[in-house]
Amino acid sequence: MTILVTGATGNVGRRVVGQLLEAGESVRALTRRPEGAGLPAAARIVTGDLAQPATLPDALAGVEKMFLFPVPETAREVVDLAVKAGVRRVVLLSSATVTAGWDTEYHLPVERAVEASGLEWTHVRPGEFAVNSLHMWGPSIRSRRTVVEPYPSRLSTPIHEWDIADAAAAALLEDRHANTAYTLAGPQKLSQREQVAAIAEALGEEIRLDQVSVAEARAFYHRQGGWAAANADFLLGYEDYSGVESVPEDDESAAWEGAEPPEAPGTVTADAVTGRPARPYTEWARDHAADFR
Numbered sequence: 001m002t003i004l005v006t007g008a009t010g011n012v013g014r015r016v017v018g019q020l021l022e023a024g025e026s027v028r029a030l031t032r033r034p035e036g037a038g039l040p041a042a043a044r045i046v047t048g049d050l051a052q053p054a055t056l057p058d059a060l061a062g063v064e065k066m067f068l069f070p071v072p073e074t075a076r077e078v079v080d081l082a083v084k085a086g087v088r089r090v091v092l093l094s095s096a097t098v099t100a101g102w103d104t105e106y107h108l109p110v111e112r113a114v115e116a117s118g119l120e121w122t123h124v125r126p127g128e129f130a131v132n133s134l135h136m137w138g139p140s141i142r143s144r145r146t147v148v149e150p151y152p153s154r155l156s157t158p159i160h161e162w163d164i165a166d167a168a169a170a171a172l173l174e175d176r177h178a179n180t181a182y183t184l185a186g187p188q189k190l191s192q193r194e195q196v197a198a199i200a201e202a203l204g205e206e207i208r209l210d211q212v213s214v215a216e217a218r219a220f221y222h223r224q225g226g227w228a229a230a231n232a233d234f235l236l237g238y239e240d241y242s243g244v245e246s247v248p249e250d251d252e253s254a255a256w257e258g259a260e261p262p263e264a265p266g267t268v269t270a271d272a273v274t275g276r277p278a279r280p281y282t283e284w285a286r287d288h289a290a291d292f293r
Helices: 014-024 070-083 097-101 107-116 132-145 161-173 190-201 212-225 226-234 279-285
Strands: 002-005 026-031 044-047 063-070 090-093 119-128 146-149 180-184 207-210
Touching: 002 014, 014 026, 014 161, 063 161, 070 107, 070 119, 090 107, 090 161, 090 226, 097 107, 097 119, 097 180, 119 161, 132 146, 132 190, 132 212, 132 226, 146 212, 161 180, 190 207, 190 279, 212 226
Parallel strands: 002 026, 002 063, 026 044, 063 090, 090 119, 119 180, 146 207
Antiparallel strands: none
């Protein structure tokens, strides 16, 4: 049996490749840049781009199962190619925002394309990725051991990307997950301050948390650039999930103090899929300590 992993060099896809190889499966890893993939030698690396379906037929030939990264613009064409190639199961990396009803334009159309195909399917719908902490805070922690945050008491349940990948690998390998959607969260409710403390403990160094206004935080992350600049407006309340502009609440105590993190209906931790304890944020911080140095 050959399993195709798309998005194979991403935070989740890379781990899916490794888990499938450990299980003794034949893995084909799709990437747009094979020369820099850095994947295990046992994986067969193939060149292709989900945004350009014409590049995919060779990669799909002989594949029975597929881990699918979401690209809504070409989802139906990609799924049609999978059907023609004889794929029988698709495990989709989706989002908890579908369960919550916020996402109607990105992950939801891909889910619908997969379900309409008649193939076996599993949707893995994670909530907040713990690795967002690295993208958002990593530059300032590395440069001056500081985090800029307007809402240090805001609670969330970040999930380790390895738990997401392990759930996807289980869905690819085990028949019991067919035609099921799993909405996943991490096992701990932590404030932003507690998350910073976990990173500091993993580093063995103090990290200062500078509480600023939401407007100051927005300006800071726009200057920082990269992932933080691209996502700051959504994360700080200046736009909703669909990109519609809004005005954030600048009173941290009124907006966030003691508030429970929003949770989509039916949310579970990864152990409900994998049968292994879900990884806490403190473990994620230790796993990424070198990235923050």
